Amino acid sequence: MRKVAITHVAQSSGAESRESLMDFTYKVNKEILDKAGLKREEVGCIIAGSADIFHSGLSCANAYDWDGIGAFMKEGSRAEESVFSFIYGCMRIMSGRYDTVLVTAIVKGSENPDNDPITCFYGDPFYLRPLGINESSVAAMQMRQYMNRYGVTEEQCAKVAVKNLGNALFNPYAHVKKRVGLEDVMRSRRLYDPLKEMECAPKSDGVVAVLIASEEKAKELTATPAWLKGYGCSMDYFNPGDRDLLNGQLKAAAARAYKMAGIRNPEKNIDVAEICEPYAFQELIWCEQLGFCNEGQGGELIDSGITEMDGSLPVNPSGGVLATNPYPARGLYRVAEAALQIKGQAGEHQVGKKVKTALAHSTHGFGGQCHSVVILSA
Amino acid sequence: MGKSVAIIGTGQTRHGRRQDVCYPDLVKEAVEAALEDAGITLKDVDGVVLGTMPSMMEGVSSTHFYFAEAMGSVGKPVLKVETCGSTGQSIGHCGFFWASSGMADIVLVVGSEKMSEGDGQATMNTVFDPFFQRTFAAGAPGVFTMQSMEWMYRFKIPEDKGREAAAMISVSNHDNAMDNPHAHIRTRVTMDDVKNARIITYPVRLLDVCPASDGACAVIFASGDKAKKICKKPAWVKGIGFRGEEFFYGESDKAIWMSATEAAKEAYSQAGIKDPLKELDVAEVYNPFTYQEMIFYECFGFCPRGKAPDYVLKGTFKKGGRLPCGPSGGTLCTNPIGATGLIRMAEAALQVTGKAGARQVEGAKLALSHAMGGVDQFNGVTILGSEQ
Amino acid sequence: MSIEKYKIVEGQVKVTYELALGRTWSHFYDCFKEGKIMGTRCRKCSRVLVPPRSFCPRCFEDMDEWVEVSDEGIIETWVYVNMPFFAQETKIPFISAQIRLDGCDSGFTHIVGGVDMSDLDKVRAAVKLGGRVKAVWSREKKGSIRDIEYFEPVK
Numbered sequence: 017m018r019k020v021a022i023t024h025v026a027q028s029s030g031a032e033s034r035e036s037l038m039d040f041t042y043k044v045n046k047e048i049l050d051k052a053g054l055k056r057e058e059v060g061c062i063i064a065g066s067a068d069i070f071h072s073g074l075s076c077a078n079a080y081d082w083d084g085i086g087a088f089m090k091e092g093s094r095a096e097e098s099v100f101s102f103i104y105g106c107m108r109i110m111s112g113r114y115d116t117v118l119v120t121a122i123v124k125g126s127e128n129p130d131n132d133p134i135t136c137f138y139g140d141p142f143y144l145r146p147l148g149i150n151e152s153s154v155a156a157m158q159m160r161q162y163m164n165r166y167g168v169t170e171e172q173c174a175k176v177a178v179k180n181l182g183n184a185l186f187n188p189y190a191h192v193k194k195r196v197g198l199e200d201v202m203r204s205r206r207l208y209d210p211l212k213e214m215e216c217a218p219k220s221d222g223v224v225a226v227l228i229a230s231e232e233k234a235k236e237l238t239a240t241p242a243w244l245k246g247y248g249c250s251m252d253y254f255n256p257g258d259r260d261l262l263n264g265q266l267k268a269a270a271a272r273a274y275k276m277a278g279i280r281n282p283e284k285n286i287d288v289a290e291i292c293e294p295y296a297f298q299e300l301i302w303c304e305q306l307g308f309c310n311e312g313q314g315g316e317l318i319d320s321g322i323t324e325m326d327g328s329l330p331v332n333p334s335g336g337v338l339a340t341n342p343y344p345a346r347g348l349y350r351v352a353e354a355a356l357q358i359k360g361q362a363g364e365h366q367v368g369k370k371v372k373t374a375l376a377h378s379t380h381g382f383g384g385q386c387h388s389v390v391i392l393s394a
Numbered sequence: 395m396g397k398s399v400a401i402i403g404t405g406q407t408r409h410g411r412r413q414d415v416c417y418p419d420l421v422k423e424a425v426e427a428a429l430e431d432a433g434i435t436l437k438d439v440d441g442v443v444l445g446t447m448p449s450m451m452e453g454v455s456s457t458h459f460y461f462a463e464a465m466g467s468v469g470k471p472v473l474k475v476e477t478c479g480s481t482g483q484s485i486g487h488c489g490f491f492w493a494s495s496g497m498a499d500i501v502l503v504v505g506s507e508k509m510s511e512g513d514g515q516a517t518m519n520t521v522f523d524p525f526f527q528r529t530f531a532a533g534a535p536g537v538f539t540m541q542s543m544e545w546m547y548r549f550k551i552p553e554d555k556g557r558e559a560a561a562m563i564s565v566s567n568h569d570n571a572m573d574n575p576h577a578h579i580r581t582r583v584t585m586d587d588v589k590n591a592r593i594i595t596y597p598v599r600l601l602d603v604c605p606a607s608d609g610a611c612a613v614i615f616a617s618g619d620k621a622k623k624i625c626k627k628p629a630w631v632k633g634i635g636f637r638g639e640e641f642f643y644g645e646s647d648k649a650i651w652m653s654a655t656e657a658a659k660e661a662y663s664q665a666g667i668k669d670p671l672k673e674l675d676v677a678e679v680y681n682p683f684t685y686q687e688m689i690f691y692e693c694f695g696f697c698p699r700g701k702a703p704d705y706v707l708k709g710t711f712k713k714g715g716r717l718p719c720g721p722s723g724g725t726l727c728t729n730p731i732g733a734t735g736l737i738r739m740a741e742a743a744l745q746v747t748g749k750a751g752a753r754q755v756e757g758a759k760l761a762l763s764h765a766m767g768g769v770d771q772f773n774g775v776t777i778l779g780s781e782q
Numbered sequence: 783m784s785i786e787k788y789k790i791v792e793g794q795v796k797v798t799y800e801l802a803l804g805r806t807w808s809h810f811y812d813c814f815k816e817g818k819i820m821g822t823r824c825r826k827c828s829r830v831l832v833p834p835r836s837f838c839p840r841c842f843e844d845m846d847e848w849v850e851v852s853d854e855g856i857i858e859t860w861v862y863v864n865m866p867f868f869a870q871e872t873k874i875p876f877i878s879a880q881i882r883l884d885g886c887d888s889g890f891t892h893i894v895g896g897v898d899m900s901d902l903d904k905v906r907a908a909v910k911l912g913g914r915v916k917a918v919w920s921r922e923k924k925g926s927i928r929d930i931e932y933f934e935p936v937k
Contacts, residue, residue: 017496018396036804038641039836046842056842068448068476070455073799075448075520076478079768082638083839089637089656093484096456096474103497104473104488110495111396129797137455141793142416247497249471251442254462268469381459386472413788453795516868524801526833527891529871529927530878532863540880544859547911596862596902640839644858644880644889645831 020106021234021241022355022392024052024227030191030220030340032126037072041084041122044223048118049086052227052237056086059227060114063105065098065121067344070134073127085120085225098224098348099378099388103247105228115233119226121345125219131294131343138382144255152216154382155295156208158261162301163210165262166312170210173297174201175318177214177338180293183325184335186364191220191340201296215296215338222342224349242355245373246279246391248272256382266305266379266387273389274307279373282307286391288357288367289331289375290350293338298384299323299331302377306389330367333357347378351390358394396494398618398782400628403432404740409609409728410578417452417508418464421610424733425465425504428612434624439614440498442467445476445485445505446732450517452508465504465612478521479534479680480636480767481505482611482735483774487634489615490776499620505737506610507730514606514731521769527643532595534682535603537643537769539595542685545649549700557597559703560684561588564601564726566712567681571723573752576737578607578728588684597685604682609730611737618782629743632760633667633777635660643769654693654766654773662695665760665777670695670717671710674777675758676745677719678738680765681726687719694762694775713755721745721753735765739776746780806836809848811925819917821886823847829887852884853917854936860894860909862902875899881915881933892917895932908935 026048033040049056062085066077074080078094085092091114095101098121105117128134132150139145162168178198184190196214204213227237234241250265250272270282279285289306293299300314308329309317317323323331332338334353337346354374356362376390405427412420429435442465449455458467458474473492477484482505489503515533522528531537546556565585571577583601591599621628635657639646646652658670667673679694681687688702696717697705705711711719720726722741725734742761744750750758759780766773803811806822810833813820821830822845824838831838835845860879863872872878872893880889894915897908915933923929 034802034804036802036807039804039806042837042842046837049842067456069450069520070797073520073524073801075450075517076476076768077448078477078638079521079771080523080641082768082771083641083835084837086842087638088640088839089652091636091660092638093475093487093636094477095488096458096476100473100475104475104491107491107495107497110497111491112494113396113491124802127799127801129799133797134455137449137453137795138459139454140460141453141791250469251458251462251467251472253468254459265469269471272471380456385459385462388471413790450795453793513868515865516870519867519869523833524799525803525807526927530876530891530893532861532865532870532878533867535865536861536863536878539861540859540878543861543911544880547859593862593902594865596864596906642831642833642888644891645839 018110018112019231020109020228020244022226023229023234023238023241024048025352025355026051027189027224027349027352028222029189030222030342033124033221037124038080038084040124041081041223044225045084045086045120048225048227059118060116061091061108062087062118063092063101064094065101065119065345065348066094066123067096070137071123071128071344081122096344097378097380098345099351099390102226102348102351106244109228109230115230117228119228119348120223121348122223123342123345124221125342126221131219151382152208152211154256155298156211158383159210159297161262162297168300168315171198171202172315172318173300174198174215176293176296176299177201179324180332180336180338183333183365184339187334190335192218211295217294217337217341220340220342222340222345222349224345224352226348226352226355240359242358242392245393246273246277249388252385261383262301264384266302266384269387269389270306273391277391279391283329286329286373286375287369287371288333289329290334290353291331291336291377292346292350292379293336294341296338303331326368333362333365333367347388350376350378354392358392397496398630399490399493399615400618400621400630401613401743401778402616402621402625402628403428403614404743405431405612406576406737406740407610409576409607409730411510412608413510418461420508420608421461421504421506422464424610424612425502428614432614432625436466439466439470439500439502441471441492441501443473443475443485443488443501443503445474445481447481447507448517450512450520451514452511466502477772478767479731480735480765480772480774481732482738483765483776484636486613486736486739486776487636487774489613490631490634493615493617499617501615503613503615503736504610505733507732508608509606509730510608535595535598538683538686539598541648541770545689548649551700551703555703556685557589559688559706560602561585562706563684563687564588567720567724567726570713570721570753571727574722577723578605598683602684604725604729607728607730609728609733611733611740613736613740627747629746629778630782631776632779633661633664636774638772641771648770651689651693653771654690657773657775658694661775661777667777673760674717674762675760676721676755677717677762678722678741678764679719680735680738681720681724682729684726718755721750721755735774738763738765742778746778806834810834814929815923815925817919819851819853819883821849821851823849830885831888832883832886832890849885851886855881855883855915857909857911857913857915858882858889859911862905877905877909879933892930893932896934
């Protein structure tokens with residue numbers, strides 16, 4: 017298998033942009049090509065990451081994306097979830113047919129309906145949707161089960177929001193920039209009890225681009241490549257009632273990624289993690305299932321401070337999805353942030369310790385129906 | 395180079411108006427057929443690729459969730475790839491790259507659509523931008539008709555000659571569909587039927603246009619070594635190409651259509667094809683519209699620019715002709731859009747492995763399959779062969 | 783188990799979007815409201831595009847030079863639309879066309895009107911590929927694509 021590395025990263029802010037979606041897309045792509053010193057013609061192929069109508073008001077979003085990602089008359093494609101786009105881009109390099117692939121994820125949340133009415137349409141039209149089930153309501157049920165089964169407290173869950181929004185203050189691209197204390201989170205509106213408003217991710221704008229390259233090309237393009245070491249993905253049953261919401265497919269996805277990367281002790285081997293936590297408590301469950309602590313110990317993990325920016329395993333130094341949630345693009349934001357940590361280019365939110373190996377995670381669907389895990393290393 | 399890749403099995407539903415099944419069950423029908431054809435079980439599958447048209451088509455978003463069980467992806471890695479009408483080719487290409495990369499040995503690729511459940515043309519209209527063109531767009535027929543008119547005008551093709559050739563394409567596709575048990579429309583039509591059918595978008599008439607179908611298709615890709623081990627007669631992927639033009643209709647010349655031309659050129663160069671008319675044995679061209687099919691013939695180098703009607707009238711592309719096109723009855727007789735491009739690929743695989751039954755082109759060794767998407771924006775081509 | 787009649791559920795989906803036009807297209811419609819059609823020119827390939835673009839899709843360079851193009855041009859191609867579908871914005875039958883405005887290098891999508899629509903032969907006699915058409919502007923302009931009512935054949 018050919019080696020693949022991320023050579024460059026460019027991203028927009030998560031805050032509302034007045035640009036049209038097309039111009040918004042172009043700016044970030046222009047920036048990454050300029051950074052890499054490449055012309056659009058010199059890129060091997062281009063993969064977009066975007067979701068159609070519900071997340072854009074446009075059907076076949078690739079049609080509209082095409083100009084802004086610089087893909088005119090180029091080989092390319094589009095995947096719906098942005099980590100899917102990333103790994104598909106990597107596969108194209110591994111196949112030996114391309115030396116560079118530009119992967120760009122795009123959404124303007126500010127133009128779209130709210131997350132809840134959109135995720136409601138994940139539901140089938142006969143059972144789940146008429147009941148008003150959406151990602152938030154399933155998450156709230158998952159949270160209640162989590163607290164009940166393991167004795168994790170509401171405060172421990174709320175601490176995730178305090179930590180991540182605190183980290184976001186150091187990230188110039190973050191959307192929500194607000195210093196919050198535990199009391200603020202605990203007192204925020206109970207939208208889906210026990211979930212509170214500040215524990216739910218916002219709806220953000222976001223274009224993020226990563227340039228990936230083959231070994232030879234990567235060394236030519238950058239002194240600080242972030243190598244792809246592992247990838248794993250796994251899909252769960254559709255109906256939330258058919259699964260144990262506290263024991264989903266993340267373990268399987270992580271096991272695949274760790275095996276490929278040769279990681280035996282994730283808690284020790286991983287230096288920093290960017291985890292997709294659209295709901296605060298989910299960071300705790302996902303940390304458990306990624307093997308950062310034992311089952312049911314997520315509450316103690318956050319209490320210990322290990323996952324703080326200066327801890328031994330910082331989680332979401334960028335502020336995570338709770339600070340910036342460009343829904344279909346958020347996975348690639350995690351990958352980009354993990355790469356920046358390895359490159360030592362995360363700026364003010366660069367973690368204190370030396371980063372050799374970083375983990376990026378993405379999830380979407382009710383209660384985390386699908387998970388992807390990416391391992392990058394210096 | 396990465397690993398060589400072959401198709402080891404294909405499966406299709408009975409296409410048509412399928413109100414007897416819910417959408418996931420339709421998908422399952424194709425997946426089961428493909429697994430049976432390949433002689434493998436879900437346990438052997440390392441990853442699953444899904445593609446459909448946008449959610450507005452059936453009103454369910456991100457259908458890889460909804461189809462998790464139906465496409466056998468529970469506990470497996472998935473990819474969801476979509477490029478509008480060219481989705482079927484794009485997911486096939488993704489299956490190819492996944493197996494070629496070494497990340498998987500066997501990849502199941504699934505395309506589907508249940509068009510009876512929504513409004514296809516209203517959906518297509520939302521592909522147009524909301525600020526300039528959507529107001530005056532008329533779905534797919536509007537665009538394809540404008541393109542065909544421009545093409546005839548450019549190459550000075552007399553209107554009745556274009557009409558005659560288009561009618562002939564309709565008749566031969568309908569004839570071919572009679573040999574295909576999966577086809578949606580299975581009725582013979584005459585030249586007069588086509589020429590007198592109701593006008594949809596002048597000069598295009600009802601029988602120049604594909605139906606809106608419910609249907610799914612599944613194709614199983616395997617890395618070369620694996621394919622040789624478990625499949626007696628795989629269909630080898632010889633070349634793939636995909637190109638896209640600008641978003642706004644009107645910016646590129648659609649009478650010449652560079653995305654179609656360049657996608658084919660790319661695939662030919664990988665497959666070592668120099669004279670497609672001579673070297674290809676059969677082609678499954680994505681042909682939702684009779685007139686447009688002729689533009690594809692020219693873009694793919696089957697005949698010189700502006701000459702497609704002459705070649706059609708000579709019978710070059712008919713069953714028994716020099717290069718039979720659409721022996722399955724094509725998109726013109728079956729169009730579940732998200733599946734359609736993959737059906738073209740599956741049909742090409744059946745042809746080069748001698749498994750196409752009554753629609754078999756005798757001795758076919760090299761086949762082209764194709765799909766088009768967006769507002770005349772995207773084209774994808776795959777060449778399959780019987781030899782590695 | 784035998785099913786007498788398969789059940790069908792009917793439903794409609796309505797979702798609301800707020801789509802941003804951004805700088806370039808906002809300016810286009812500001813000018814459109816004043817009866818001017820503006821395009822942008824690429825400094826590299828010198829093509830003038832309408833709708834205007836902030837960047838050239840081919841050269842991938844900024845396009846910030848504004849050019850006014852004519853409200854008269856040539857029909858590149860047209861289609862007679864008589865097919866109804868859900869949420870159609872223009873009433874059928876209508877003629878959708880690509881119009882190459884003088885001074886512009888891309889086709890402008892709009893409708894052709896001012897012709898007798900009662901009979902297809904009459905339409906075909908009046909609307910020709912390569913024929914010249916001129917914009918008929920609305921009396922009340924709102925800064926939308928409808929500020930031009932239609933393009934009419936130049937006699």
